[in-house]
Amino acid sequence: MEHKFEQISPHILIMHAEHATDRPVLAAITGERRTLLMDAGASPAHAGLFREELERRGCRLPDMLVLTHWHWDHSFGTGAWGIPAIAHKETAEALAALSGRGWSDEAMAELVQAGTISEDSAQHIRLEYGDSREVNVREPDIVFTGRITIDLGGVTCVLTHVGGDHSADSCVLYVQEDKVLFLGDALGPSIYGGPYKYSSTGFLRLLEITYGFGAEWFVESHGIPMNEPDFRADLAPWERLARLVDVFGHNRERVVLEMKNYLKLEELPRDLLQGVDYFMAGPK
Numbered sequence: 001m002e003h004k005f006e007q008i009s010p011h012i013l014i015m016h017a018e019h020a021t022d023r024p025v026l027a028a029i030t031g032e033r034r035t036l037l038m039d040a041g042a043s044p045a046h047a048g049l050f051r052e053e054l055e056r057r058g059c060r061l062p063d064m065l066v067l068t069h070w071h072w073d074h075s076f077g078t079g080a081w082g083i084p085a086i087a088h089k090e091t092a093e094a095l096a097a098l099s100g101r102g103w104s105d106e107a108m109a110e111l112v113q114a115g116t117i118s119e120d121s122a123q124h125i126r127l128e129y130g131d132s133r134e135v136n137v138r139e140p141d142i143v144f145t146g147r148i149t150i151d152l153g154g155v156t157c158v159l160t161h162v163g164g165d166h167s168a169d170s171c172v173l174y175v176q177e178d179k180v181l182f183l184g185d186a187l188g189p190s191i192y193g194g195p196y197k198y199s200s201t202g203f204l205r206l207l208e209i210t211y212g213f214g215a216e217w218f219v220e221s222h223g224i225p226m227n228e229p230d231f232r233a234d235l236a237p238w239e240r241l242a243r244l245v246d247v248f249g250h251n252r253e254r255v256v257l258e259m260k261n262y263l264k265l266e267e268l269p270r271d272l273l274q275g276v277d278y279f280m281a282g283p284k
Contacts, residue, residue, distance in 0.1 A: 003016075003049055004016040005053050008225050012029050012030075013057070017222045021124045022121075023042050024074055025039070025219055025221045026041055026046075026050045028062060029157060029175055030059060030152065031152025031153035032153030033151075034060070035152065036150055036157055038173050039074045039075075040067065040080070041076070043076055043129060043135075048080065064086060065083055066150070066157075066171075067087040067140065067171075068170065068185070068186070069088075069091055069167040069184055069185065070090075070094035070098075070169055071121075071167060072125060074184070076137060078140075085139075086144065086150070086159065087140035087143060087144075087169075087171075088143070088171055090161075090169035092140050094169060095137055095140065096139050098116075098137045100137075103135040115194065116193075120191075146160075147159060155176075155177050155178070157176070158176065162209055163202075165199055165202055165203070166187070166190060171186075172186055172209075172213075179215050180215060180216070180219065180225075181210065181217070181218050185220070187206055187207075187235075195278075200246045201246060203238070204246070207235065211232075216228050218231040237259070237262075237272055238272075240259065241255070250280055255276060256268060256276060
């Protein structure tokens with residue numbers, strides 16, 4: 001598998017997302033005095049690849065890390081770094097509940113049944129860890145609520161709790177000097193404990209928060225970095241969809257008709273039809 005790394009701004013190197021096992025973006029943000037890691041990775045193997053690249057480039061290795069939310073692909077690599085981890089209070093609670101558990105097929109089936117993870121996540125964990133499945137869930141060292149500011153020396157990072165459908169503990173990380181906003185999976189639908197779903201009002205609230213940072217670049221954890229014009233253009237149909245659901249509720253036919261008119265299309269693209277289903281499954 002080819003692993004892609006990219007210097008996306010003066011202080012930020014990222015490891016791009018890899019979809020085979022749902023590995024998210026990892027980022028090293030380097031200031032004059034210390035380096036901050038954004039998300040720990042899905043496993044020690046994932047973490048190790050990024051560490052090797054940082055060493056190869058002669059970058060300062062991370063002194064601390066932050067978690068955007070508790071989901072396994074973002075947090076299960078924490079122990080491999082051996083550095084202080086910072087996370088929201090709800091992230092810490094979710095990881096504490098998983099700490100010390102076994103991860104056999106039977107144990108994961110129980111977590112799927114309870115709605116803690118999905119069958120897709122269980123399958124990705126099998127692929128990421130193999131049959132031995134030695135998973136070390138490490139709880140964070142520093143817990144915050146609201147927001148926390150981290151000074152790296154000439155580089156200021158602000159980690160803000162935003163919540164949302166995807167995970168109630170979701171946080172976003174804004175690197176002020178580089179004007180880069182890491183969104184984690186905050187704009188994604190709910191994926192655990194039932195069908196994928198969105199709250200239209202919640203989605204619009206998150207979009208308002210997202211645009212309020214004044215960022216010039218946006219990085220979603222399972223996507224590619226986008227500049228502001230491209231990001232707004234990419235999200236515009238989803239914003240319109242959410243606003244239509246706010247107006248017409250769960251009248252699926254009317255929402256689809258209005259979206260077709262808005263986009264001037266005879267049929268909606270597959271991803272937007274899927275989006276309609278997510279909003280229809282959300283709160284009424």
